[in-house]
Amino acid sequence: MTLFENVTRALARQLNPRGDLTPLDSLIDFQRFHPFCLVLRKRKSTLFWGARYVRTDYTLLDMLEPGSEPSDLTDVGKFSFKNMLDARAEGEVDVPKTVKVTGAAGMSRSSTLEVQTLSVSPKALESLHQERKLTAEHPFLKEMRNRGENLYVVMEVVETVQEVTLERAGKAEGCFSLPFFAPLGLQGSINHKEAITIRKGCILAFRVRQLMVNGKDKWDIPHIYNDNMQTFPPEGVIQASDAGEAHEDFRTLKEEVQRETQEVEKLSQTGKSSLLSSLSKLLGKKKELQDLEFTLEGALDKGHEVSLEALPKDVLLSKDAMGAILYFLGALSELSEVQQKLLVKSMEKKILPVQLKLVENTMEQNFLRDKEGVFSLQPQLLSSLGEEELTLTEALVGLSGLELQRSGPEYTWDPDTLPHLCALYAGLSFLQLLTKAS
Known part of the structure; x- marks a missing residue:
């Protein structure tokens, strides 16, 4: 796992354990995950890994007829994290007669990751919905409709408040005594160190909601959706927005x-x-x-x-x-x-x-x-x-x-x-x- 992905996953779990906050896994794509950006989902979310979304080159505003711009985003809050560690990259396992694995990963002690959460307010979304219709003939929408794709709108983001340099240093050791471990190549020790600088305003995690297109120029972003709902439902089909199945047990x-x-x-x-x-x-x-x-x-x-x-x-x-x-x-x-x-x-x-x-x-x-x-x-x-x-x-x-x-x-x-x-x-x-x- 890259250092950037390591930190964004740890951040998402800190802010929203088992929730719908999706960590960004590619630093180069952060500009395509700002509020109102349109993204495609490539796999469903479940308890042991989140949904995977990929960028598009468009925003919801690009799909709407010209009109007033939405109001400013709502600042939900600011948070600071020091020495953030990803539990999956740190720890020790010592099984008798087999393998001992130790390692550590996180930020340098001198670094503090400061982030803020920004979201599209319900009032701003409602005004946009009332004032601007969909451009039904937009080539991107026509392509997505023909392919039967579902589109999602980024509605909330977690971004950095200031530039920060993250460092990761660790050591992994393996010691094996049983013959069947030898072919696995699990021997010796590895020292590892890397660093990355993340600029101010970089998106680290985000939340989405599904875009629904009804008729020629009508659109909506329901609060609740499930995996059976379609952005472009067949004509005459009315979809219910029941909540998806949760992992209750x-x-x-x-x-x-x-x-x-x-x-x-x-x-x-x-x-x-x-x-x-x-x-x-x-x-x-x-x-x-x-x-x-x-x-x-x-x-x-x-x-x-x-x-x-x-x-x-x-x-x-x-x-x-x-x-x-x-x-x-x-x-x-x-x-x-x-x-x-x-x-x-x-x-x-x-x-x-x-x-x-x-x-x-x-x-x-x-x-x-x-x-x-x-x-x-x-x-x-x-x-x-x-x-x-x-x-x-x-x-x-x-x-x-x-x-x-x-x-x-x-x-x-x-x-x-x-x-x-x-x-x-x-x-x-x-x-x-x-x-x-x-």
Whole structure:
């Protein structure tokens, strides 16, 4: 993860834990995420990773007929952060006989990140809505309508109050004693330092709401929307703006994962086997995995089926299948490269079902628990694992923040581990589905 992305994610979690504040992941794009900018969404939001939005070259104001400009933005508040650390980039995991990973990332001690939150006021939006109609024949709108794209309007941003230089320094060490860790390339230590200067007025995070186009020149930005709503609904279709499904308990997340796996299950036997073979080679290689995401996103952007280079040419991925695979790639990308390599070893040893059941049982007990506490696991969950498989499993879940103790059966729950375990649960579900088909 880049230093900029590291800091924007940590900032979003500080200001809006488990909320709809999206961190910007690319410094070069910050000018395209100011209030009223139009953006496209490339993947849905879920608990373990946020929605991904990409810029366009237009704003909502570009789509409206000439008229009065909206009033100034509302200053919601100013905040300061010192020595901000991203929990996913800092910590220590020490699993007996396996691996010790330590690292640190954050801002230099002399730096303070000062930000302010600016938003479009309801009054300003209402005035704009009443006074300026949509330019129905605008080429960009016509293109988006023809492609069936959904458009979103940036309504609130978090920006820097003054220029700041951020630094990150860290050290990662690995020590491994079991033979099966040697092929993973997890040895030695790495010292790392980098710095970046962020100018005043740079957007670090943002909130969006969906643009709705009704008829020829009517538009609206509802307060509440869901994934089923369309910016350009078919004529005569009235869409309700019910709130999307929230992750109120583990059952909700489980059902969501099952819906996505059902789309992957529709692939042919050859398609699933080829996809598994491709992923086995990509896991543990962050850049290559991201390239696969970008390939799928590019295909979705063009709105047609695609045949990936890793798949036989006669295996085409539909839009729904690509969306489901992107869903799981998002979860796998949240895992560290070490965890991804451990998943490959777990597939080879055919212990994914045991690991999936372990994570599932843990979250069933603790999903709604927002404070640290002790819980127990059934001894038989791990009884089928041999020494090597148990060690591998301890490392895999330990790097998500869940420390297993062989003495058991009581374990300590840390609420901060929930998003990481959700990502691991989705990744395990996906790979288990593919391994069953191979």
